[in-house]
Amino acid sequence: MSRQxxxxxxxxxxxxxxxxxxxxxxxxxxxxxxxAIVLLEIQKASMATDAxxxxxxxxxxxxxxxxxxxxxxxxAVASTLGDFGVSSPHQIDVECQPRSxxxxxxxxxxxxxxxxxxxxxxxxLPVSIPSAVPVDGTAAAQVSSYRGIP
Amino acid sequence: xxxxxxxxALGVIHVALVIHVRHILHASAWEGARYASxxxxxxxxxxxxxxxxxxxxLSDSYAQAxxxxxxxxxxxxxxxxxxxxxxxxxxxWSLGGEMSVQAAVPLEAPG
Numbered sequence: 001m002s003r004q005x006x007x008x009x010x011x012x013x014x015x016x017x018x019x020x021x022x023x024x025x026x027x028x029x030x031x032x033x034x035x036a037i038v039l040l041e042i043q044k045a046s047m048a049t050d051a052x053x054x055x056x057x058x059x060x061x062x063x064x065x066x067x068x069x070x071x072x073x074x075x076a077v078a079s080t081l082g083d084f085g086v087s088s089p090h091q092i093d094v095e096c097q098p099r100s101x102x103x104x105x106x107x108x109x110x111x112x113x114x115x116x117x118x119x120x121x122x123x124x125l126p127v128s129i130p131s132a133v134p135v136d137g138t139a140a141a142q143v144s145s146y147r148g149i150p
Numbered sequence: 151x152x153x154x155x156x157x158x159a160l161g162v163i164h165v166a167l168v169i170h171v172r173h174i175l176h177a178s179a180w181e182g183a184r185y186a187s188x189x190x191x192x193x194x195x196x197x198x199x200x201x202x203x204x205x206x207x208l209s210d211s212y213a214q215a216x217x218x219x220x221x222x223x224x225x226x227x228x229x230x231x232x233x234x235x236x237x238x239x240x241x242x243w244s245l246g247g248e249m250s251v252q253a254a255v256p257l258e259a260p261g
Contacts, residue, residue, distance in 0.1 A: 017151050024155060029162065036166040040173070047177045055184060055255070062258060076256075079223055083180060083253050 034120060041117050042133055048084035049113045049137030052077045057111040057139040060094060066102055070094075077113055088132075090115040105147045110140045168238060171208060172251060175233045178203035179216075180253035183231040186218060187255040193218040193229060200231055209242055226256040 059076045063069035077092050093112040096102040102109070114136035178200050186196025197218045204213040215234040222228055232252040236244035 021151050021154070025158070028155070029158060032159070032162055036162060040166060040169050043170070044173055047173065051177070051180055051184070058188075059258075064260075075224075079254075079256065080180075083255075084176065 037120055038117075038133075041120075042135060044084060045086050045088075045115055045117045045135040046137065048081050048086040049090075049115055049135055050139070051084065051137070052080035052090075052113045053111045053137040053139040055080050056092065056094075056113065057109055057141040060109050060111060061103075061141045061143045063103065069103065073111065081113075081115070086115060088115050088118060103143055103147075105143055105145050108140055108142050110138065112136055112138045164238075167241075171212070171235075171238055171242075172249060174207050175204065175212065175235055175249075176251040176253060178207065179231040179233045179251055180255065182216070182218070183229050183253045183255040186229045186231070187257050189258050193220075196229065196231060200233065204233065204235075211236065211244075212242075220257075221254055223254050223256045226259070228254045228256045230254040 055076045056073045059072045060069050091114050095110045097108040101107040116132035116134050118132050181203055182196040182200030185191055185199045186193045197216055200216050201213040212235040217232050219230055221230040230252055234248055234250045237247035237249050239245040
């Protein structure tokens with residue numbers, strides 16, 4: 001007779017603890033894991049676009065004709081992003097300063113490589129979050145003063 | 151219950167740290183390969199840059215096994231830098247295990 005309430009009390013206590021574990025687990029750890037994954041993906045894309053831009057601007061300023069420069073910049077960016085494991089589509093923007101003097105001695109080239117990092121979706125989340133984070137990297141370099149006119 | 155949740159939290163942080171270390175190692179390897187791919191530099195200088203970057207960002211013990219070799223990317227001759235480093239266990243201190251990252255950059259060609 002005196003054993004019965006004691007037994008039920010113990011069962012009730014263990015039920016609350018597992019519920020607490022479940023709720024805390026979901027409320028705390030799903031966002032934590034999600035945030036960690038997203039931040040690491042953004043870090044990777046940020047390092048990759050920065051590296052690609054620096055490699056591309058070097059390749060561009062070392063080239064002797066605009067034709068080969070454009071082709072080699074695309075190759076350099078694609079190989080760099082691939083090396084870093086960034087597979088999302090990217091845009092390359094090459095800007096010459098001054099605008100009319102591309103690849104002339106002492107002119108500047110500014111290369112911007114941008115890509116979108118797709119976010120891992122949480123299916124059950126009713127809030128609309130942006131599905132991708134834009135990341136870009138920019139690098140500038142000057143064409144050598146001793147370069148022959150292309 | 152609190153202990154289990156704490157262990158879970160530390161586990162998540164640790165996995166993030168390992169991936170972060172991997173990213174750093176790869177970025178450093180790539181920097182070294184890029185530098186080694188230039189006309190005026192040697193493979194040894196590229197390797198030295200990778201070792202410097204890893205020592206500064208993480209610790210000397212992660213820069214013990216850095217190797218440089220020539221390779222191919224597509225059809226282009228290239229330089230590959232490979233880093234083999236311990237897997238961090240507690241913070242950056244490691245009990246064992248090894249991870250390997252490598253980066254390849256095509257050599258500069260005239261034209």
